[in-house]
Amino acid sequence: MINIIVAMDENRVIGKRGRIPWHISDDIKRFKRLTMGHPVIMGRKTFESICSNLGKPLPGRTNVVVTRSHKYDAKPGCVIFHSLEKALLFVEHQQAFVIGGGEIYKQCLDRADRLYVTHVRDSFNGDTYFPKVDSQRWKLIEHEEHPKKHPKVKIPYAFATYARVF
Numbered sequence: 001m002i003n004i005i006v007a008m009d010e011n012r013v014i015g016k017r018g019r020i021p022w023h024i025s026d027d028i029k030r031f032k033r034l035t036m037g038h039p040v041i042m043g044r045k046t047f048e049s050i051c052s053n054l055g056k057p058l059p060g061r062t063n064v065v066v067t068r069s070h071k072y073d074a075k076p077g078c079v080i081f082h083s084l085e086k087a088l089l090f091v092e093h094q095q096a097f098v099i100g101g102g103e104i105y106k107q108c109l110d111r112a113d114r115l116y117v118t119h120v121r122d123s124f125n126g127d128t129y130f131p132k133v134d135s136q137r138w139k140l141i142e143h144e145e146h147p148k149k150h151p152k153v154k155i156p157y158a159f160a161t162y163a164r165v166f
Ligand SMILES: NC(=O)c1ccc[n+]([C@@H]2O[C@H](COP(=O)([O-])OP(=O)(O)OC[C@H]3O[C@@H](n4cnc5c(N)ncnc54)[C@H](OP(=O)(O)O)[C@@H]3O)[C@@H](O)[C@H]2O)c1
Pocket: 005, 006, 007, 008, 013, 014, 015, 016, 017, 018, 019, 020, 042, 043, 044, 045, 046, 047, 049, 066, 067, 068, 069, 081, 082, 083, 084, 099, 100, 101, 102, 103, 104, 105, 107, 128
């Protein structure tokens, strides 16, 4: 099963200059809870962004990295594929999470079974976007709004899960 997990703002912005433009600690916790123990598929740029933030690949998850470069060396805890097809074959029959970025989401959206979206209820400057989602093809199955009334919520957001309509 292919799951996409993403946080996007009101204009579908997901990144700016190689980074995520906001910090929502509950979103990071949810990301960890959902993806832990499962393979996570990502583009080379997202992988580099994670490694520069964390100093290492995501722990407790096989980091499946796609790059067209044949010079790219795998770090411990990672596997490298030179095509998305091969990466998706590698995770076949597993609960896999596609974790970005924009290029990879675009290529995976039509193949995903579920979307785990954090809707950031604000707008940010960005250079990377999530593709447009056809609302006819996806059914909202879970929704949890986190408005700005709680002192801990600095940026309002909602957690939403969508299932593909067949
Ligand atoms: N808000 C969120 O939830 C979220 C999540 C993840 C990432 N992000 C943000 O998204 C941005 C990065 O996204 P991005 O679109 O620039 O890059 P990306 O999707 O992370 O990575 C793109 C790279 O993946 C490789 N690639 C793409 N398609 C491929 C294919 N079919 N076969 C083999 N390799 C392929 C290429 O690597 P090579 O150039 O090495 O060939 C390409 O340059 C960052 O700002 C990051 O912070 C946001």
